[in-house]
Amino acid sequence: MIPKKVKENVMTAIAANHLKGNKCATLVGKRRADQILKGELSIETLKRTYNYLKRAKTYDNKDWSKCGTISYNLWGGDEMLKYCKLKLKK
């Protein structure tokens, strides 16, 4: 089960991106957001999300008007990073 906080992060990121005219994030990020909301995550995708979030943490500055924050949170944000770490350890 994906944690609620992760889903909330994704939901707010989708709304913020809608406000910006859907110009932030790549197609991959948008697809990942859909997958997280539906709960369709394989181990492979978890690995990829973990790698992305680790790399993209610098883009996140908690300002929802910035594309970096939006794209980071479309992948689940900080909570998703913790969740991925735990799952991959198991």
Add this chain to the structure above:
Amino acid sequence: MTALQSIIKEAKAIRKKSPKMEWKKAVAQASAIYASKHKGKSPVGKKHAKKKVAKKKVGVIKKKAVKKTATKRAKRKPTEKAVLKSIKHAVSVQKAHMGKVSHHAIDRIKSAMSHLSHYEMAVKKYMAMPLKERKMHSTDIKKLRHLAKETKTHISQLKRSI
């Protein structure tokens, strides 16, 4: 409450009514509702406006007068003399710059340019041939195109080095 917060709140309420609805659609509906509430002004694709700082009353009139004169000056067309002067200045600057550049570098660029034109001419000749013959020389054409591309990048790098 910001636009984002109110849209999320609205979208959550919409989703409670119909839980099977996708989040994206709910957000779109919520933003439409938000726009209707705010006199049809959609928040989508708008940049945040900067806060204006109140100006002091003292000295405002003087500033306005200065601005008016500045705009009048800007609207005036430059005279022929001024244009000629600016062109002469540009030419002299260019000459001064070219004097600093070593002849060796210029020769290198010139030779690369001649090579490039040679390759391009050869490709053009091949392309003028009928299809059957062109297919026979397809490898040559590919090589020439590759060479032309490489020389172009070489020229650009040389220019940058100057």
